[in-house]
Amino acid sequence: MKIVSTILKWLFIAITVVVFVLPFIWMIALAFRPQNECLLNPPSLFSGIHYSFDAFPEFFKKLDFVTQFGNSVFVTLVITLASTFTSVLAGTAFAKYRFPGSNFVFMAFMATIMIPFFVVLVPMYMIINAFKLQNTYTAMILPFLASPFGIFYMRQTIYSVPTDLIYAARIDGCSEYGILFKMIVPSIGPALSSYGILTFMLQWDSMLWPMLISPKRQFTLITVGLANLSRENIGTGRWNLVMIGSLLITIPIVIAYLFMQRFFIQSMTMAGFKE
């Protein structure tokens, strides 16, 4: 009985590992093969396949990969840094200062956690339209500069900075903003990077908003560009092209993940833990 369950256990692990890894192997395999070997029946990974870089020049001709990848990096980084910054500002105000209406303002902020993005999509689109900001970085960045979850998380974290230290710094003549940037910010480093990774990963995946507001080739993000390339080629069997795109945007994230796996896992699941 014990042996049977052990065998079943390892069988389960072996199968799931194959299920999770094999799709990535197919992605790599298809990226490096010529057009006529993309849809073999039956498909094969090795026999009769001529692996090469032949499809890469055509891929770069069909997709403004470098531009769109750069757009994605820029937009995602700005959102990540700015959203972390605004969260720290508001988090500090709620955690370390008493002001009239602070509970009300905090609850009003938190209530916005309940608003799904699809509810505010239409007016958001109209606001950006009204300011004629379509196809700009501003349009893609502006709505995500503040996050109610970020404010909540930073408030929780900043609670743990000892208030006595802040008193001491104030008596020594440190200004309030000095306290914020020289004492609070340095002492919440791990929380800043966790929140940064989480925001980066969520924003890197964003699809709907950039597709609606910034569809032009030169201004859009790589997720949108790649999805469009995939839709255009769905019937043509040009799997090598779309797999090159998938591979190129997956590699940087996977490398970063493999080097800092524990940190990634911690950051991306932190929303599930109540501190």
Added chain:
Amino acid sequence: MATMQHAKNKENNVHQHKEAFSMFRFFNNIKVVPWVLISIPALLIFGFYLYPLFSSFYVSLFNYKILDKVHTFVGFNNYINIFKYPDFLQSMQNTFTFTIVYVALVLVIGLLMALIVNTIPKSFQNLIKTVYFLPVVVSIVPISIIFNFLLYSTGAGPINSYLSYLGIQPVQWLTSTDWSMKSVIFVTLWKNAGFVMVLYLAGLLSIPTSYYEAACIDGANSYQAFWHITLPLLKNTTIFLLVSSIIGAFQVFTQVLVMTAGGPTNSTATLAFTIYEVMFRQQQMGSAAAMGFIMFFILLAATFMQLRYYVGKDSRQEVL
């Protein structure tokens, strides 16, 4: 003359300095500082969350096309009309199917994975965890593209090819109405199971082993221990996962767009996808806003529980 000028300058400087100093004093006052700190976040939250919420409701009361100069007020007609619109009803049904099936499966599979990983040696555990979590960090667009190929309808698709070894005929995974939704659910499960597993594993590790020892002494078998110790102690994790999975699943969009574009014959058109179509292709802003509000009301219970999960038991600690 020169010295007088100089003295006057100096006086001016001192005056300016004093003014700057008092400005600084004002902004450094602990009664003012919090307002300064929340001003920018408050402006952004108001501008991009609260104002759009009310504005969305306002727009939903109009026959609103973005290119029209005049928009006619129609009251709640948009809400009534979308319930007569077959594509919307179909999308509601699809969204409920997706949400219920996906959420149930992802929780069960994630828990099963966590229970099994919990019993293997520690040194191996991290490796397996890394593999399971890999799809969580990869964007949904490349994942959808990979599965477009793997689920290719003829024998040229790897999954059909593997199944043919078991004697199963090729399945039209993404091109038949029977299988398209199941395929989208499968891909979403494949991406997110690792996330659920990691949270459940953390929950399992926080249960003291003494509980199990005590149960063992009392003569409980491992099934009883699971039902009476493990599951109840994973309650908080389960609530969080349940609520956040429901909220996420109800808004599923990207994999639908890349894998099936709502097809074939609307069999995978989710609510989110239909809102996008109505808004972007048909330019019916009023109807799209009304659909957004329907989503908001359906999710209200779940989003409220999510809010409670964060803020509910939180007590305010020492403040300055």
